[in-house]
Amino acid sequence: MNDDELTERLAETLRAEASTVTSPPDAWERFTAAGRVVPMRPRRMWLAAPAGAVGIAAAIALVVLLVQSGGSTNLKASSSAGPAAALAPAASSSSRAGSSPGAGSSSSGAGSSSSGAVSSASGAAVNSPSAAGAAGPAGFGTAGGPGPAGGPVPAGFEPASVTFVSPMDGWALGTAPCGSPPCTSVVRTTDGGATWVGIPAPADALSEPDAPAGVTEIRFATPLDGWVYGPDLWATHDGGATWHQVSLGVPGPVSALEASDGRVYAAAFDQNSADVQLFGSPIGSDNFSAVPVSVPIGAGPVPSTQIVLQGSSGWMIEIDRTVVGGARMVNGQWASWTPPCATVEGPALLAASSASDLVAACDVGLWGGSSSPAERLFMSPDGGTTFTEAPSVVPTGGGSVEGIATLVPGTIAEATSGSLYLSSDGGSSWVQTSPGQDSMWVDLGFTTPAQGVVVHSGSALLMTHDGGHTWAPVTF
């Protein structure tokens, strides 16, 4: 059965089943008779309860989040975003959260993320592109280095998220058919993607970022320290040999996570305050403490967060349909920040190649406004204090931007729901660098100005070694 046959059969079944349900002639009378008192199943009280609150939309969003998160555990967030960025290498990445899909990072929400692919670096080396991370404590890049030995990659492995800490060392989170769910898998390369081994994975289902539970994204900071998150949060400090669940201490989903410069930052929705709260911890421990800056979640139905880090600089942006707010880190200190595109009635996706070179792809007018909707690129030479708009509209291939990354100032890679694009002139012109296809890209990012990765969600992990001009799938 091909896809068309499958969806046609599905549509037929849905139509046939729907037609068996009809509204009784006295439905309205019953409604008025019942009054507001409700009905049949009083235990549904959560429905009514929050409604009083302020914006209904907000209430709904909160309810959804609350319920989704199931209460417990940690926070996780939503959206996400971000990419990883940070890291090291020069690269950056982006991802987005919100709306657009992918882009960012991941976190939350929807999309997926993109994020970062690369992530970060470790402590050491961060800011030095050439070192790419290297230096980390453990000697990156050395095959046979730290972490579990690993076994075969599970048959049928489908990647969902990717992270690299150096040109050699990378991990992908995904799923493979298995007998007893969750069938979440983690694979690792120590030779730049040429060969991969399967390593232990958290016992949590691969999910969607704004689902009530599960995980969506993977990030490592060093060959030993890594996280799998969205909305749940898991950490490893032994290279993935063992994973444990981490709580940030607020009741809500983890929406974004990135590491850089020896620290990891996670964003979570604090359902008590209705703020997005950032937490930071040294990468080698799980001592998360709240960063004294918070951003409103927003009143839309689907909050998401993106974090982008570059060394000891960083940006956090909260999207809830439109840009809600943000925060910026300078020399390791976070403070509030007015993000770009706060008034464009659409979401934004950030990427950075250094502490000063920041770009934002904004889906202008997606949720209203006067101008016709278009994806526009804004560039900042001063780390997000001022922005200038690129001369031309960003190509979207009929879809929306799901991820951006900047390799060096002026060179920007972009993933849209149609295909991948590259601009080498600050967004004036774009070249399509992958076949057009209806796809979802996650974790677009660069480990060095030449080497980058992106996940074609559910099907392939692509790498480039020529700065994003050509991409080829890796073989697991």
Add this chain to the structure above:
Amino acid sequence: MGLADPEPLVSPPRFEDFYRAQHEPMLRLAYLLTQSRAVAEDLVQDSFIRIQPRWGQLDTPAAYLRRTVTNACYSYHRRRKREEAYVSLPPGASEAEHDEMWDALATLSPRRRAALVLRYYLDLSEADIADALGCRKGTVKSLTHRALADLRSVLEP
């Protein structure tokens, strides 16, 4: 005619008319999402009750209602899961005969099933599905992709 008339000739739409027009479509949507007529009726009723106080302030009441119903159905599944120990509400199970596809749909996560229903029954755009589900557009794509893969694995083991 009317464009410039200071006073509208048409009175604002009545909630009753809205209810009558939307009740059956919403009932059908809720049935596809929950696979239970009784639960669908209940959730749709609740959704109308919930929306009524805001009637008149909504720019797009139909879309708002759709989102409310979808959320209610989705949340119903979450709640049911938690309450399973106490209450048993077999969705769909005891109702008439259904085809293989319907049974396969029952095995999907509520969210993935919702993505398929909104896409292949209501023919909504990605943006509208994202709005109804309260997720990002990119998530819609991955939900749909994974849901179809789930269906295929059930139908063609």
